[in-house]
Amino acid sequence: MSEAALTRDFRIPxxxxxxxxPEPLPEPARDEIRLEAVMAALSDPLRIGVVRKLxxxxxxxxxxxxxxxxxxxxSSLTHHFRTLREAGLVRxxxxxxxxxxxxxxxxxxxxxxxxxxLIADWTPACE
Amino acid sequence: MSEAALTRDFRIPxxxxxxxxPEPLPEPARDEIRLEAVMAALSDPLRIGVVRKLxxxxxxxxxxxxxxxxxxxxSSLTHHFRTLREAGLVRxxxxxxxxxxxxxxxxxxxxxxxxxxLIADWTPACE
DNA sequence: CCCCTGGTACGAATTCTCTCGTACTACTTG
DNA sequence: CAAGTAGTACGAGAGAATTCGTACCAGGGG
Numbered sequence: 001m002s003e004a005a006l007t008r009d010f011r012i013p014x015x016x017x018x019x020x021x022p023e024p025l026p027e028p029a030r031d032e033i034r035l036e037a038v039m040a041a042l043s044d045p046l047r048i049g050v051v052r053k054l055x056x057x058x059x060x061x062x063x064x065x066x067x068x069x070x071x072x073x074x075s076s077l078t079h080h081f082r083t084l085r086e087a088g089l090v091r092x093x094x095x096x097x098x099x100x101x102x103x104x105x106x107x108x109x110x111x112x113x114x115x116x117x118l119i120a121d122w123t124p125a126c127e
Numbered sequence: 128m129s130e131a132a133l134t135r136d137f138r139i140p141x142x143x144x145x146x147x148x149p150e151p152l153p154e155p156a157r158d159e160i161r162l163e164a165v166m167a168a169l170s171d172p173l174r175i176g177v178v179r180k181l182x183x184x185x186x187x188x189x190x191x192x193x194x195x196x197x198x199x200x201x202s203s204l205t206h207h208f209r210t211l212r213e214a215g216l217v218r219x220x221x222x223x224x225x226x227x228x229x230x231x232x233x234x235x236x237x238x239x240x241x242x243x244x245l246i247a248d249w250t251p252a253c254e
Numbered sequence: 255c256c257c258c259t260g261g262t263a264c265g266a267a268t269t270c271t272c273t274c275g276t277a278c279t280a281c282t283t284g
Numbered sequence: 285c286a287a288g289t290a291g292t293a294c295g296a297g298a299g300a301a302t303t304c305g306t307a308c309c310a311g312g313g314g
Contacts, residue, residue, distance in 0.1 A: 075263085077261090098259080099261065
């Protein structure tokens, strides 16, 4: 199945030169990311679906929480996105009033090679 | 780090010819193994350590629960090994009074390529 | 300035998981 | 059969995760 997944290109295009990015919210450094915590964060179908959608469809840059069209109240989404950020899976930046999410592709490929391919190949249970 | 891990050989030697293996305990079929369940099972340090130890040190065949020298009561170990079996990570066979565990290497490599390499590279947090 | 948008923080209820004691079963060995 | 070994099942207590309502806050546009 995943000959393609293993060699897939997950890189994000660099931001245009001269654009100043907001600082990321607090997150574990690359070397502090724990595989157990990553696994725990990904054990929730909603969360692994979010990471997968970011990987497969976030071609330009990053996205707000509402972009995912998740049918949950806002406070639940805050919880899940914080879980992903604290596990080291996504990086969140504050753009004015909204908060944008991106997968930490470089860090995750360096620390857990092959993990992102597994996430990209995931499909929901009820289909 | 894991140029070696990605190409590591996890195969178990086949049992000697003529040896009748006990039937495995109930477990999900290969196609029923869910990545979320696998992630949830591996999010516990004790359990991912068990799978890693089976991968790296179970050269001959499989092992009972007590072989792992885990300092926990028996009923706790039953819980963790059942969790691993129900998630599809290990296969358990009853050999007389004792129960032996082996990682489902073929199934996991086929379904989630690269996962076992991640587990083999894992190290406990307090070191 | 008011209000809308896109969030956060807190807290409560519920559910799930982990841990482990106790009692029990199955098999082997003497 | 008795004793020892290896493990299960059940259930309870503690702790953690999930869900979500409510209240709140910050920035942008009229």
